[in-house]
Structure formats: C-alpha cells, structure tokens
Amino acid sequence: MFKFGRGSKRVVGLDIGSSSVKVVEFDHSGERPVLVKFGRCGLLPEAIVDGEIMDRDVVVDTIAELMEVNDIASKEVVTAVSGRAVIVKKIQMTSMTDEEAREAIRWEAEQHIPFDIDDVSLDFQILNRDADPEKMDVLLVAAKKEMLEARADLIRAAGLAPAIIDIDSFAVQNAFEHNYEMPEGAVTLLLNVGCFVTNVNIVKDGVPYFTRDLSFAGNAILEAVQKDLGVDYDEANEILESPDDDRRDDLTSIVGLVGEELAVGIEKSLSYLRAAGEADRIDRIVLSGGSSYAPGLRESIEKRQGSPVEIANPFKNVSYDDAAFGDSDPENLGPQYMVAAGLALRAGGQ
Structure with missing residues (x-):
C-alpha cells in the first residue's frame, strides 16, 4: 500500500515478526512465479514485543544475517506492518471519480480513524460503484507515519531499501489468492x-x-x-x-x-x-x-x-526445486512464510 520505490522481476518479501524474521524471493520473469530463496532467523523473545521494536540492534543484525546466510543479492525488499498503529476499514463515500476521491479521502478519514490525521499515511481502494449509483464502498487504510518511518529506517540500517510497505493481512490475502x-x-x-x-x-x-x-x-x-x-x-x-x-x-x-x-x-x-x-x-x-x-x-x-x-x-501454486526444502515438506514449512510469500508474490513489486 505504501510505496517507496520501483520493483523488478525478482521480488523479495521480508516479514519482520515478533519471534523471527522470514524472507522469500520469487522470480517473476516467466509465466509462473519461481521460488528462488527462502529462510528464517529466530529473534530473542524480547527483541520485538507486540510489534514494537525493543532491541533495534538485534533486529537489524538478524535481518542482515538472514539475507547473507540465504545469499540474497537484491537490496530492495517488500515488507509489511500490522498492529494498533494500523487501521483498515471499509467505509461508504458519495460516488465520485478516483481523482475526486483522492482529494476527499483525507476529510473522510478524519471521521473514521482515532489518530490525528497529520500523523498518518493514508491509502484507499474503491471496491465497487455498481451497487448504488449514489454511493461507493471504499477500503480505507491508515498507518501511523512514525511506525512506517521506523520500519523503513530499520530496513535501511540492515543495508536494504524498502520498496513497498504493505499490511500483513493484505499480504496473506495475496498469497491465498495466488494459490487457491x-x-x-x-x-x-x-x-x-x-x-x-x-x-x-x-x-x-x-x-x-x-x-x-x-x-x-x-x-x-x-x-x-x-x-x-x-x-x-x-x-x-x-x-x-x-x-x-x-x-x-x-x-x-x-x-x-x-x-x-x-x-x-x-x-x-x-x-x-x-x-x-x-x-x-x-x-x-x-x-x-x-x-x-x-x-x-x-x-x-x-x-x-x-x-x-x-x-x-503459499508454495502450492508456484514453481520450485524440491531440493530447496531439503528433508522438509513445503506444506509443513509453508504456513509460517505466508506473509513473506504474499509480499514476494507482488509481481514486479506492484
């Protein structure tokens, strides 16, 4: 939802969770995504608590180690956030064009989110215009700027560049829709x-x-x-x-x-x-x-x-070399990579 740069044919998804950091890389150059690399590194129990970074140095070092151990050369990553600093809400607005909605969304958001409007980054998606010619459903997303900037700074400190910052729930949905x-x-x-x-x-x-x-x-x-x-x-x-x-x-x-x-x-x-x-x-x-x-x-x-x-x-409908999973079953490993895979499945970083 929140874009910082341009994507490429290879997309790296980085999921920074409270207990571990996961990474997945897909190659989108063919008709079907190809799993290139994936891996995880555990975090100390108190490094991240309820989405808050408590030990920044530990998290930065873990991200850098994860990328190095898995030999991922790309510096641009797609990541995601969740928690109390993120609001996702479906609202109704008067039917209007996309351009008009972009101008009106700030005022609409003030009626629906519990944060100071100056403290958040906003995004939206018009869901439908057909049910009622006078009204339209809009998916409103608001995230605190402070949290987004902290996440971006964290990734930069690990020697990487945040291409996109998305929402965990949307990454999971993306992985689901691609595979089911x-x-x-x-x-x-x-x-x-x-x-x-x-x-x-x-x-x-x-x-x-x-x-x-x-x-x-x-x-x-x-x-x-x-x-x-x-x-x-x-x-x-x-x-x-x-x-x-x-x-x-x-x-x-x-x-x-x-x-x-x-x-x-x-x-x-x-x-x-x-x-x-x-x-x-x-x-x-x-x-x-x-x-x-x-x-x-x-x-x-x-x-x-x-x-x-x-x-x-999340690996059900992608191509991969069986050797990549070693003795493990993709179905057993897959669930913990749902967010990272959903991020990396954004073809071309779109």
Whole structure:
C-alpha cells in the first residue's frame, strides 16, 4: 500500500515478526512465479514485543544475517506492518471519480480513524460503484507515519531499501489468492496466527470485507503450555514444534482451551458483518502463521465455527526445486512464510 520505490522481476518479501524474521524471493520473469530463496532467523523473545521494536540492534543484525546466510543479492525488499498503529476499514463515500476521491479521502478519514490525521499515511481502494449509483464502498487504510518511518529506517540500517510497505493481512490475502481457487460469492476467513498478533481478514470475491488484528496469538498458547506442563519458554516452544505421542493429548487439550479465545474474536467479527448485512456465514477458514500447527488449534476452531479449516500453503501454486526444502515438506514449512510469500508474490513489486 505504501510505496517507496520501483520493483523488478525478482521480488523479495521480508516479514519482520515478533519471534523471527522470514524472507522469500520469487522470480517473476516467466509465466509462473519461481521460488528462488527462502529462510528464517529466530529473534530473542524480547527483541520485538507486540510489534514494537525493543532491541533495534538485534533486529537489524538478524535481518542482515538472514539475507547473507540465504545469499540474497537484491537490496530492495517488500515488507509489511500490522498492529494498533494500523487501521483498515471499509467505509461508504458519495460516488465520485478516483481523482475526486483522492482529494476527499483525507476529510473522510478524519471521521473514521482515532489518530490525528497529520500523523498518518493514508491509502484507499474503491471496491465497487455498481451497487448504488449514489454511493461507493471504499477500503480505507491508515498507518501511523512514525511506525512506517521506523520500519523503513530499520530496513535501511540492515543495508536494504524498502520498496513497498504493505499490511500483513493484505499480504496473506495475496498469497491465498495466488494459490487457491475462490468460488464466486464464497466467504473466506483468513487467520494468520503470529506470536503476539492474529491477523483476521474476511474476504468475499477478492474484497476484504472485514480486517482486524486480535491480541490473542501464539504467545498465549506458549504461556498456557508453560503453565500447564511446568516448563520454560524454550521447552514449551520445542514441545509445540515437535510434540511426542505422550504429550500430544495434553497439548491438544491445552491449545483447544486457549483457542476458545480466538473463537470469541472470530465470532465478534462475524457479528459485525451480520449486522451490516454483508456476510451471514463463513464458507471456509484458512489458517496460517507460525502457530497454525499447534496441536488442537485447527480442530478447536473448526468445531466452534462449524466451517472447514485448512492449513495454508503459499508454495502450492508456484514453481520450485524440491531440493530447496531439503528433508522438509513445503506444506509443513509453508504456513509460517505466508506473509513473506504474499509480499514476494507482488509481481514486479506492484
């Protein structure tokens, strides 16, 4: 959404999360994107908290190391932000041209966002003009300038150039749309469960009808595992990533209970859409993020929502050399790269 430069045939997506930094590079020179490189580097638990950079030097060094270890030569990257400093909202405006909308959006935004208008960068997309000749639906995006500038400075400090700064939820949607069929009229709930934030995006016919960030995320699962099993942070992480048979039932129960909090957030989102008359059901739920494979999470959401839940794979409809994944299964690795892949799938950085 927020552009800083020009793209190229190779696009690098850089996802700076709270627990790790991920990178994906695609070559767009052919008819189908080709996965060139991908990788991740873990971050110390307190380096980034709830989207706020707490230890800038550690994050900068981690980004630089990630690019070097994966031998990524490109200096331009596409990255994304999320959290409390980002507002995504669908609004109605009087029907007008794109040029008129650009002039009016600042005033409209003042009515809908809780920030001083001078402190934010604005972007918008007209969603439709056909439903009502007098009105049009507009997707409004506002992000605090301070956060955008801090993210851009962080990337520059790592020796890179921010080509585009997007929104996490939109990157997830881009990865989903590239890799999956979307029947006309079907309503899809995209859930990207990160460490401190879960991105929620309800999409119909390519339009993000409702987008919000929930504070429930993977960290809540980690804390519950630590408390119930009496283990430290590192042990809880290891148990969740590679659960043995003896603990799988316990984990499923723990994660399932914590997952109820996520289900409550989902239901609040649905209630909003039902009240607005925009969606009365969810046809499918697609789960991504580093915590998506937590034992029992998918089953808990599926049971509560009554809609099929599948784990996302952003490499499903791209070309790649099997050797790139080594002994790992792309379907198992894929969910944690959903944001980075969605950013890199922006052909030519558009």
